[in-house]
Amino acid sequence: MSRVYNFSAGPAVLPEEVLREAQSEILEYGNSGMSVMEMSHRSKDFEDILFTAEKDLRTLMNIPDNYRVLFLQGGGCTQFAMIPMNLMTHGNADYIVTGQWSKKAMQEARIFGNVNVIASSEDRNFAYVPDMSTVKVTPEADYVYICQNETVHGTTIRTLPETDGKPLVADVSSMFLSEPVDVSKYGVIWGGVQKNVGPAGVTIVIIRDDLIRDEVMPKTPTMLKYKTHSDNKSLYNTPPCWNIYICGLVFKWLLKLGGTEAIYKRNQEKAGLLYDYLDGSKIFHGTVDKKDRSLMNVPFVTGNKELDAEFVSEAEKAGLRNIKGHRSVGGMRASLYNAMPVEGVKALVAFMAEFERRHA
Ligand SMILES: *Cc1c(COP(=O)(O)O)cnc(C)c1O
Numbered sequence: 333m334s335r336v337y338n339f340s341a342g343p344a345v346l347p348e349e350v351l352r353e354a355q356s357e358i359l360e361y362g363n364s365g366m367s368v369m370e371m372s373h374r375s376k377d378f379e380d381i382l383f384t385a386e387k388d389l390r391t392l393m394n395i396p397d398n399y400r401v402l403f404l405q406g407g408g409c410t411q412f413a414m415i416p417m418n419l420m421t422h423g424n425a426d427y428i429v430t431g432q433w434s435k436k437a438m439q440e441a442r443i444f445g446n447v448n449v450i451a452s453s454e455d456r457n458f459a460y461v462p463d464m465s466t467v468k469v470t471p472e473a474d475y476v477y478i479c480q481n482e483t484v485h486g487t488t489i490r491t492l493p494e495t496d497g498k499p500l501v502a503d504v505s506s507m508f509l510s511e512p513v514d515v516s517k518y519g520v521i522w523g524g525v526q527k528n529v530g531p532a533g534v535t536i537v538i539i540r541d542d543l544i545r546d547e548v549m550p551k552t553p554t555m556l557k558y559k560t561h562s563d564n565k566s567l568y569n570t571p572p573c574w575n576i577y578i579c580g581l582v583f584k585w586l587l588k589l590g591g592t593e594a595i596y597k598r599n600q601e602k603a604g605l606l607y608d609y610l611d612g613s614k615i616f617h618g619t620v621d622k623k624d625r626s627l628m629n630v631p632f633v634t635g636n637k638e639l640d641a642e643f644v645s646e647a648e649k650a651g652l653r654n655i656k657g658h659r660s661v662g663g664m665r666a667s668l669y670n671a672m673p674v675e676g677v678k679a680l681v682a683f684m685a686e687f688e689r690r691h692a
Pocket residue numbers: 342406407408409410433479481482483503504505506524527
């Protein structure tokens with residue numbers, strides 16, 4: 333076996349410790365005589381797995397009691413529809429568009445009602461975050477939507493917009509549990525787990541309980557109502573049991589490490605290594621304004637397509653995988669999620685420095 337450093341944006345690297353633990357329990361979970369994959373979702377064993385995962389997540393994120401935690405399916409893209417179907421009660425919403433994912437969410441919301449783009453950074457291919465202090469919320473808006481960390485473009489919203497009491501809805505898929513967060517500032521904070529928490533197939537939605545409504549858009553399917561899942565503790569239908577189990581192991585791993593404060597320090601250290609190198613490099617440069625850079629997704633380019641391609645291909649051979657940038661930005665992208673060890677970033681930076689020497 334030879335595991336590589338995997339810089340994929342998602343599905344992404346998971347903690348090796350967690351994978352080993354899952355391996356050791358794959359044939360028999362506890363004394364159950366069976367794998368988690370074979371269990372009834374109504375069994376005591378699985379209920380324990382689910383409720384412990386929720387409890388640990390509540391501890392990690394310090395989630396207030398008036399918020400529900402839902403483990404849903406359908407990926408991030410299903411939330412793009414569920415949010416307006418459940419929250420657009422008067423047919424209006426404000427969207428802040430800072431990259432590919434908030435743009436997709438905004439376009440989906442337009443199926444359901446009137447959407448105002450109250451700030452956008454598309455003029456410079458989403459290489460920055462617009463000034464949030466000047467953002468004006470529309471009086472009729474039912475909610476204000478952001479994608480707090482844009483996975484493709486590599487930006488993070490550091491100052492939340494002032495929403496005039498309207499619920500702030502945030503997609504944090506690619507920064508989930510990467511740093512401490514004040515959940516009470518959000519109406520809904522949600523993420524697909526395949527970036528930073530677990531295997532694809534689970535979307536975690538943390539929602540303030542007054543936003544879980546009986547009155548949703550007409551003809552909203554039962555499965556797409558937050559209330560269905562809240563009333564049934566995420567067990568309305570068969571949940572992705574194995575994936576939730578792995579998320580639970582990742583939560584335990586994070587708790588053992590010292591929680592979000594500890595991982596935040598580590599994430600700052602890791603991103604710092606790469607950004608410091610990029611800022612001093614003569615051939616590589618980051619594509620995002622310094623103040624808005626993500627700690628999780630780091631896009632960079634040489635400015636020369638052939639050189640980018642050569643770098644990607646040599647990096648792959650050196651065991652630095654999935655470093656090719658998204659087609660809308662080009663160049664390279666290194667995703668430095670929680671489970672990426674510091675050694676992985678050091679190896680990448682050393683490889684870049686050596687590549688730079690050869691191409692100076
Ligand atoms: C990956 C991603 C999504 C989409 O997730 P799917 O599960 O593929 O639908 C949405 N938002 C962000 C920020 C993402 O990184």
